[in-house]
Amino acid sequence: MCSGKAGQLQHRIGAAIIKWGVNNYRDFPWRFTYDPYRIAVSEILLRRTRAFQVGRIYNQIIDRYPSVQKIVSIGDNDVMLLTLGFHSRARILREFAHEITDIYNGIIPEDRKKLLAIPGLGDYSVSAIRVFAFGHNDPLIDANSVRIISRINGILYTDSLRRSRIIHEKYVEMVNLYDPVVFGYSILDFGALICGTVPKCSECPLNMECQYSLDHLKQGNNI
Ligand code: SF4
Incomplete structure (x- = not known):
């Protein structure tokens, strides 16, 4: 369990991703089984x-x-x-x-x-x-989740981030109050449909918390 402002931010982000996810799940057939x-x-x-x-x-x-x-x-x-x-x-x-x-x-x-x-x-x-299958909260670290976590937290994206302790820790902070299955499918779909290679920040529920979009707004860019 994390604490402090940084931990609370990750909890809020986790909740927002789940809220988005349950309204936008893609219904692949392997998602109907444990x-x-x-x-x-x-x-x-x-x-x-x-x-x-x-x-x-x-x-x-x-x-x-x-x-x-x-x-x-x-x-x-x-x-x-x-x-x-x-x-x-x-x-x-x-x-x-x-x-x-x-x-x-x-x-x-x-x-x-x-x-x-x-x-x-x-x-x-x-x-x-x-x-x-088993409900553990192991971090699902792939290109999508690394991209999302690095953008939200203002971390410079590199390929080596997949193995970075900080990415794993941020993921665990986001998921640890929630159902890991619901969170897992939510972040997968969020990465595929909203925070993709070209992020859709104007449609994103996190755009007022995410460092990437805040930086763009500060520079006077549209998001
Ligand atoms: S605001 Fe933009 S960069 Fe940040 S999480 Fe949402 S889509 Fe991704």
Whole structure:
């Protein structure tokens, strides 16, 4: 639990992002489940692929491979994956499924270290599984959340910020009073629809708190 003015600001920002999120959620099919298998599959498919593309095939993949035991047998030429150019994804899904069945008896573990050792899962996908399947408040640090946090707090954006302690701390301060699942989907969509590469500050509920927009207003620019 944080305290002080900086912490209160992050709480207010967290609340504003959630309020925006619950009114603007995108309804991707993997958002209607807490099943760690389904969430893990979505995260593997979403890597380097746009969400709307994955949204087009996700239900068909899950219908065809409804469990980790079934996806062990996915072929390299799976039509669903190939039509969208997911050439290496079948192999990654197969390696992921083998590890879960061989080492964990078909049950996806909750422990961060164990998840990180599973083929196909990286730092972000492990956080996403822990947040969306198990309700932990691990920070979901990707280009979107780094961009949002750095703009709001007046931190110069660089690629190395992903590994920065301050970004992780700001994220935890924003989420720690709230439901991490609701906050996670809210900040994902906020980054996609409002605070994108070109921010829509005039439509943003944070424009009177965000350092980026305040700086622009001070310089006499429209936001
Ligand atoms: S005011 Fe602009 S820069 Fe700040 S969070 Fe909103 S959209 Fe992003």
